[in-house]
Amino acid sequence: MFAFWTILVASLTAVTCALLGCYLVLRKMAMVSDAISHSILPGILVAFFITGSRDSTAMLIGAGFLGLLTTIIIEFLHRKGNLQSDAAIGVTFTALFALGVILVSAFAEQIDLDTDCVLYGEIAYTPLDVWLLGGTTNMGPKAVWTMTILLLMVLLFIYLGYKELLLTSFDSAFASAIGLRTMLWHYLLVGAVSMTTVAAFESVGAILVVALLICPAATAYLLSSRLPVMLGLATCFGVFLAISGYYLAVWIDGSIAGAMSTMAGVLFVVALGVSKVIKSNS
């Protein structure tokens, strides 16, 4: 049962990340996801200080807000501050992450949130944190519920906004010209990425979530010539990472999140080889 729940949480997390990751890769925003994953740390802490609980809803909102703030600052520095976008990203997320580190270190005793957990996560503990309905009925791990709801929201977002997301990603000038609000879609996507990142926190941590966001999507990008195919492949890769990562971790008796990310890297290298072979044959 333990293996089942762990793999389920990992799969839900990886698939949600992979779907959003496709859009990040296509919009050349891969580094923005790195920035968001770090800079939402103060958002989580502030949400914790305000509500005084580790309730995930408050943290999701806090993180979502910080994620948006991060991208707004990056846009501002890039456009008004006349700074290259990579420099703007570097300045913004390190500063916000540092703020989070100060908050964690200064108030460490009051917070049931340790740095290791934030940075590396521990998916093996998620099955233990179950949701007891009415204090008695075991509804399964909380993380399963959080990630399922988030995955459904992301699916709905992509389904309803399919053409808007496609057009703003492919040709934003044309999208603006026909009256689409490109910045709105940009911020909606960033908001979804921020919320997913924080929900994935306790399973895989702030650093490895970037691997889940980018690797399956980048791998799928190499192998597909249509967006729906890319989304589908990325989803399959996400599930594959969860299963193979779990058994790799069991086999070497190591970190599950680390094993999943390692598998993500291996999968990417294999796909790169395959796509090179396909291209040289055609």
Added chain:
Amino acid sequence: MITQIAQPIVEVHDLTVSYHRKPVLWGVDLTLPQGALVGVMGPNGAGKSTLIKAIMGLLPLQSGFVKLFDQDLNQVRSRVSYVPQRESVDWDFPVSVFDVVLMGRYGKLGLFQRPRQSDKEIALDSLRKVGMEGFQNRQISQLSGGQQQRVFLARALAQKADLYFMDEPFTGVDAATENAIVELLREIKEQGKTVIVVHHDLQTAKEYFDWIVFLNLHLVASGKTEDVFTAELLHETYGGKLSVLSELATLLRKNEYPSRE
């Protein structure tokens, strides 16, 4: 020599656009007639693309206003088509030729609404008009430069607009495509529609366009090609750009323009 007309289809008044506080286009007052094939010309960095981006509301205006069909852009978006520079998008994007052309219909669809059968038929028809119907299922990365430009043009046709802005549609395309595009633009014009094209080849300008706008940070000239395409105005627009000037000399000799010495 700036010809202003009554009842213009495009009216630009006192337009100034800046990048990082440096003005790149100064006080442009421009009116363009309906049913014309307009060439926007000028040296590199003269603000040609900036002008049409500003008209399409893609850049913040420092001053001035733009009216299309005597109305605000937001009221007439569905009648206006914009073709960005080909290099402005990633041609490795995982979409098919047909997907891109179908995007031309998005402006007619509401939020959350999927393309209807009629939209797909219009998209296919547009592909046929540019001679690309055999490529509809290709990924766009497998196209040549000329084919990419045809796809962009098909997307614009699918918009079924009355006013077209095209940013350098002839850059990096083969001769066959260039001729095909010119033919199409003329057809569009025959229907009483207006096409405004950013162009930088002086050799072909006179043949292609019946109205020319010369820009060099400010508006140098705007008027019927035969009135505007003169040695004096060419010199005023391109003056100082030596390579262009020598090109100009051959061009003028060929066309037997009166010398003004």
